[in-house]
Amino acid sequence: MEKSIVVSNIKKKYKLYNGTKERLLDLITPNNYGKDFYALRGVSFEAEKGDVIGFVGINGSGKSTLSNIIAGIVPESSGNVETNGQVSLIAVASGLKGELTGRDNIELKCLMLGLNSDEIKELEPEIIEFSELGEFIDQPVKSYSSGMKSRLGFAISVNIDPDILIIDEALSVGDKAFAEKSLSKMKEFKEKGKTMIFVSHSIGQMKQFCQKILWLEYGMVKEFGLVEEVIPKYETFLKRWQKMSKRERGDYRKYSIQHDRTSMDTLMNSEGETELDVDSSRQIRPISMIVHINGGQSYIYSDPFNPMNTASSEEYKHCAYYVKREMKYSGELFFLLSAYPSAEKGVIGWMKASDVSSLNHVAIDEDKKTFYLIGTGSGFNCPWGGKKNYVDSDLRPFENRKFAVIKTDKVGNNLWYFGTLNGKEMWIHHNFLKAHQ
Numbered sequence: 001m002e003k004s005i006v007v008s009n010i011k012k013k014y015k016l017y018n019g020t021k022e023r024l025l026d027l028i029t030p031n032n033y034g035k036d037f038y039a040l041r042g043v044s045f046e047a048e049k050g051d052v053i054g055f056v057g058i059n060g061s062g063k064s065t066l067s068n069i070i071a072g073i074v075p076e077s078s079g080n081v082e083t084n085g086q087v088s089l090i091a092v093a094s095g096l097k098g099e100l101t102g103r104d105n106i107e108l109k110c111l112m113l114g115l116n117s118d119e120i121k122e123l124e125p126e127i128i129e130f131s132e133l134g135e136f137i138d139q140p141v142k143s144y145s146s147g148m149k150s151r152l153g154f155a156i157s158v159n160i161d162p163d164i165l166i167i168d169e170a171l172s173v174g175d176k177a178f179a180e181k182s183l184s185k186m187k188e189f190k191e192k193g194k195t196m197i198f199v200s201h202s203i204g205q206m207k208q209f210c211q212k213i214l215w216l217e218y219g220m221v222k223e224f225g226l227v228e229e230v231i232p233k234y235e236t237f238l239k240r241w242q243k244m245s246k247r248e249r250g251d252y253r254k255y256s257i258q259h260d261r262t263s264m265d266t267l268m269n270s271e272g273e274t275e276l277d278v279d280s281s282r283q284i285r286p287i288s289m290i291v292h293i294n295g296g297q298s299y300i301y302s303d304p305f306n307p308m309n310t311a312s313s314e315e316y317k318h319c320a321y322y323v324k325r326e327m328k329y330s331g332e333l334f335f336l337l338s339a340y341p342s343a344e345k346g347v348i349g350w351m352k353a354s355d356v357s358s359l360n361h362v363a364i365d366e367d368k369k370t371f372y373l374i375g376t377g378s379g380f381n382c383p384w385g386g387k388k389n390y391v392d393s394d395l396r397p398f399e400n401r402k403f404a405v406i407k408t409d410k411v412g413n414n415l416w417y418f419g420t421l422n423g424k425e426m427w428i429h430h431n432f433l434k435a436h437q
């Protein structure tokens with residue numbers, strides 16, 4: 001297959017300044033002012049001739065930056081782009097000069113693409129007709145709405161018949177009828193076997209139009225593959241993303257960038273990106289607690305560094321868990337919940353301390369003691385158990401029966417005794433036990 005676009009390890013670095021003063025100082029002094037920000041962090045992919053590739057990703061993931069670099073409008077900081085044929089980009093305001101009229105813009109763009117005046121004369125009416133701008137074609141572009149600019153950009157780009165067409169969100173601003181007309185023009189392009197890149201937040205348009213999807217995340221390639229493979233994953237991601245709080249989104253960003261750190265280190269080595277300096281205070285400390293999951297929605301994290309990797313806590317409620325480890329991450333305290341008094345065995349996952357009720361858990365002794373049942377209460381497989389921890393939910397039939405204790409624990413201010421009753425091992429709260437028959 002003939003390659004149409006080959007993007008190799010593209011990085012784009014912007015400088016972020018704290019005000020105009022810093023920007024000027026960076027220009028006029030040898031000192032390095034401002035903070036480096038990577039909009040693209042080593043992107044590579046290839047398009048075959050005739051591919052229709054959709055770029056997806058949340059806001060700021062680098063879709064427009066990559067489109068602009070492929071179209072040659074924005075220079076890359078490093079890496080390489082090879083394109084086979086003429087590239088035309090349609091974006092809402094790309095390449096249009098506001099002071100010039102729509103007609104002048106058509107002529108300028110055609111001249112820049114190397115067309116002679118006869119060719120331009122022939123093409124111009126078609127472009128104007130497609131744009132549906134009517135008499136507005138002789139008004140300055142700065143007076144156009146974003147939909148009108150998009151229509152003009154689209155009309156120029158499709159009519160000059162490029163080999164590679166990049167459409168960046170241009171369909172989302174026009175009206176529905178124009179979007180449909182543009183889509184059918186794009187279908188024509190597709191049938192002609194031209195290469196197209198399509199940037200849109202509309203999953204429907206992606207499914208309808210693209211064969212392949214490049215999913216960008218924080219300037220990195222998250223997935224590149226067939227639309228039927230990538231879009232379902234992206235849709236699942238979006239559902240989770242929409243439910244995330246601002247902090248969880250921040251954590252996810254840090255996680256994603258950190259996760260890619262090994263490869264980033266080899267890619268960026270000497271440049272020492274300050275942006276990667278994420279919270280490294282991932283200190284796990286031993287503690288001993290018993291917790292219950294509070295009512296309301298909460299999540300269990302297999303790793304608090306990756307807020308996407310979560311499960312609902314719903315099925316774990318009404319049960320007590322041992323906590324043998326805590327961790328502070330990004331200002332938030334997390335507990336490691338476990339079904340056993342262990343940080344390795346029976347581990348359920350990490351939960352935010354604010355989503356559980358907790359009491360300190362202390363092992364008092366393993367002395368043998370004898371108590372008798374008062375005839376109420378329940379027996380549990382864990383001290384401070386919930387209803388899912390019942391060994392025997394109703395101790396009434398055992399009034400005055402002997403309870404042979406082999407272990408005593410304290411949970412909060414309450415003593416719990418572990419022993420055998422009626423052949424079954426269980427934990428019983430001190431309130432349900434008495435010293436004498």
Ligand SMILES: Nc1ncnc2c1ncn2[C@@H]1O[C@H](COP(=O)(O)OP(=O)(O)OP(=O)(O)O)[C@@H](O)[C@H]1O
Pocket residue numbers: 014015037038039057058059060061062063064065066
């Ligand atoms: N000229 C610039 N100077 C500094 N940062 C920039 C510049 N242009 C883009 N960025 C930043 O680069 C990142 C990627 O931006 P880009 O527009 O490529 O994302 P996008 O995926 O197209 O987003 P959207 O879906 O919102 O259009 C963003 O964080 C953006 O703020």
